[in-house]
Amino acid sequence: MKFLCVECDQQMAFAERQLPGDGTLAATFKCPKCGRVVAMLTNPMETQLVSSMGVEIGGRTVPSEPFEMVRANVVTGGPAWSADAQERLSRVPSFVRGMVKKIYADYAKERGIPEITPAIMDTARAELGLEGM
């Protein structure tokens, strides 16, 4: 999108971008001739649409990181699982594995534990009475 100062017949230049934190975006554009400033305000849906294209109004200040959009926008939850813990979880019968994983994840989340290890699983089993899981 571009902005035209109709009175001056001049293309307005991007001046500033603000992200208030409520999902909206404000970007100001200034006429290089008369100095008039207009603000473009987008609602959360419109802001998300721009974000989903992987572009930034006002230009990028730093190069994009690998999987930047996926890592920033895909919903994940819960703590990380160590390789050993993953291996141990894989031995749980598949029809209850999701439920068991959620129990451990909720346990870690409630206690601020960033990574689930076999030791954490043992502690959780003892505290929650999950013998056999």
Next chain:
Amino acid sequence: MRTYHQLTDPDRSGLADQIGAQRKRVAERLAGVRRIVAVMSGKGGVGKSYVTAHLGRGFARAGRSVGVLDADLNGPTIPGLLQVAQNAESPAIGIDGVKCISMGQFLDDGAPLAFKGPSAESFVWRGAMEASALREFLGDVEWGDLDVLLLDLPPGMQRYIELCDILGNPPAVLTVTIPTPESRDAVRRAMRAAVERGSALLGIVENMVGGELRGTAGDDLAKEFGVPVLARVPWHPTPDTWNQLAAAL
């Protein structure tokens, strides 16, 4: 009053340049890939991912370096088929040394693909978000030199169209069907769309042959589009089935 295209001053946002940089990134990343093959169907449940994963293994057993990009973002199955651990680094190294990238590596076990953002009218931006995820899979994975990159597409045509837009050139297409007339009719539409987009049709894999599924979809489509049936995959294929398919490609 001047119109959009008459305003030609450079602007700081440079949105067109940012889009251009994204495409350049994809092109540079895929420069070391000799061949890209999209495995598609147009019909769900015909075994595209199964064929893709085992074809990849067939290539790998023949000494080819091969990668699989799981473009089924909402139903990723490639990690399971290639026995890749959840949260594995990208590209993950699967069975037989097949490299892969999948949304399954980013999601919690069993969790559906969901994006952060306003829930109201999410249909407006969700498609663009999925296309961006596909672009990142194409542009951000350090595949290295590959003989072949297989793209496992979900049912329908949307991901194929996004793929064509991101790649700039339509990829060659390997089509998977099951024998039934219903599958033939659905796959025909997808093949026509691929032809209209300019994709080369490599041939047809008829899957789930020899069981209860009756029909001649593979032969019908091969005749109609002038392409070979590259494999007829039985319900219990052996590694030779996939080795021969890889050799035929």
